[in-house]
Amino acid sequence: MKQIAILGSTGSIGTQTLEVVRANGDIQVVSLAAGSNIVRLEEQIREFSPKVVCVWQEEQARELKRRVADLPVKIVSGMEGLLEAATVPEAEIVVTAVVGMIGIRPTMAAMEAGKDIALANKETLVTAGHLIMPLARKRNVRILPVDSEHSAIFQCLNGEDKRRVSRILLTASGGPFRGRTREQMRHIGVEDALKHPNWAMGRKITIDSSTMVNKGLEVMEARWLFEVGLESIQVVVQPQSIIHSMVEFVDGAVMAQLGTPDMKLPIQYALYYPGRRPLGGGRLDFAVLSQITFEAPDTVNFPGLALAYRVGKQGGTAPTVYNAANEMAVRLFLEKKIGYLEITDIIEAAVEEIPFREDPGLEEILETEQMTYEFIKGRWKV
Ligand code: NDP
Numbered sequence: 001m002k003q004i005a006i007l008g009s010t011g012s013i014g015t016q017t018l019e020v021v022r023a024n025g026d027i028q029v030v031s032l033a034a035g036s037n038i039v040r041l042e043e044q045i046r047e048f049s050p051k052v053v054c055v056w057q058e059e060q061a062r063e064l065k066r067r068v069a070d071l072p073v074k075i076v077s078g079m080e081g082l083l084e085a086a087t088v089p090e091a092e093i094v095v096t097a098v099v100g101m102i103g104i105r106p107t108m109a110a111m112e113a114g115k116d117i118a119l120a121n122k123e124t125l126v127t128a129g130h131l132i133m134p135l136a137r138k139r140n141v142r143i144l145p146v147d148s149e150h151s152a153i154f155q156c157l158n159g160e161d162k163r164r165v166s167r168i169l170l171t172a173s174g175g176p177f178r179g180r181t182r183e184q185m186r187h188i189g190v191e192d193a194l195k196h197p198n199w200a201m202g203r204k205i206t207i208d209s210s211t212m213v214n215k216g217l218e219v220m221e222a223r224w225l226f227e228v229g230l231e232s233i234q235v236v237v238q239p240q241s242i243i244h245s246m247v248e249f250v251d252g253a254v255m256a257q258l259g260t261p262d263m264k265l266p267i268q269y270a271l272y273y274p275g276r277r278p279l280g281g282g283r284l285d286f287a288v289l290s291q292i293t294f295e296a297p298d299t300v301n302f303p304g305l306a307l308a309y310r311v312g313k314q315g316g317t318a319p320t321v322y323n324a325a326n327e328m329a330v331r332l333f334l335e336k337k338i339g340y341l342e343i344t345d346i347i348e349a350a351v352e353e354i355p356f357r358e359d360p361g362l363e364e365i366l367e368t369e370q371m372t373y374e375f376i377k378g379r380w381k382v
């Protein structure tokens with residue numbers, strides 16, 4: 001029995017991870033964590049019998065405790081509880097599927113406790129990659145990518161010498177607004193932006209995909225995971241989302257991983273790496289598919305991608321400012337407090353205004369996050 005912890009178990013990645021657990025029957029879930037969805041947590045507790053469950057909101061934690069009083073499960077809350085769920089002694093792998101920078105501390109705590117990380121929570125690597133990667137080496141733990149593009153790259157690199165990689169070709173769908181000008185995107189509403197052409201995901205990443213900020217975050221995620229320079233990472237738009245990413249080697253060979261858009265494949269691959277398990281679901285039918293097309297990304301109308309390369313090159317706290325500004329801007333957009341184009345306007349303004357710090361520690365990263373939120377609240381009067 002493999003024992004795992006799932007942080008963010010009620011979300012899109014979290015519930016699909018539990019589907020993988022259910023289908024395989026040889027994984028034991030020892031802890032779960034979520035923000036506030038106690039209805040779904042109760043169902044998960046009754047089905048998977050974890051030992052520890054964290055609910056971020058204290059009030060909801062108390063309510064959940066009452067609901068599952070008949071079961072031998074420990075309910076905890078807040079950051080202390082999240083750290084406990086991330087470090088339960090039995091867990092070998094921690095699936096980080098919380099959304100946002102809230103994932104940094106539990107991810108690092110799990111690594112300190114010697115656990116492998118199945119990483120979906122890209123915001124953690126974007127903002128603290130310079131702390132996470134050395135920590136992985138020091139504690140001898142693995143960071144197994146769950147993000148589909150990074151899983152594809154990871155699969156292409158299997159058995160290869162990393163020093164023989166010349167380029168990483170990170171594919172992007174281009175999102176629902178591919179081909180539009182900024183002017184044509186001015187009046188986009190929340191409902192329009194929540195419709196992704198190929199993937200069903202959580203709300204924040206769906207908006208990020210539509211602005212191409214998700215691809216910007218993924219460029220920075222790839223840079224840490226595969227330890228390559230940003231200049232060696234090229235984004236290729238592949239609107240059908242069939243090629244999940246590619247790697248070019250020094251002899252010109254290009255390896256790609258293809259498949260239907262289904263996150264259960266990268267999740268399962270991370271949980272059983274280096275093995276492969278059967279997985280149900282659709283298969284590619286090349287006769288029906290008939291074509292796979294490619295384009296260069298539009299960095300003029302989608303400035304979030306070019307800006308990601310800029311902050312990535314700058315390093316230090318710049319990626320934290322980019323990421324934190326995006327987290328807040330997306331929240332404000334979802335609350336209908338700002339317009340669609342203001343998401344990238346806010347990121348640009350924050351990157352210009354927030355003081356830069358080189359080589360930040362964890363506390364400085366979290367301070368920069370707060371500083372970014374304060375700046376946006378002041379400037380946008382929200
Ligand atoms: P969702 O919004 O669907 O789920 C987020 C999860 O995090 C929920 O379980 C939520 O709980 C939980 N959560 C939120 N705040 C807290 C908190 N303070 N403490 C503990 N748990 C919390 O997001 P996704 O599953 O879509 O994405 C998760 C991560 O995976 C993101 O970083 C995303 O970028 C990445 N990712 C997602 C992909 C996808 O297909 N969805 C693909 C690739 C990467 P609650 O439900 O109670 O609010």
Ligand code: MG
Nearest residue numbers: 147148149218
């Ligand atoms: Mg992705």
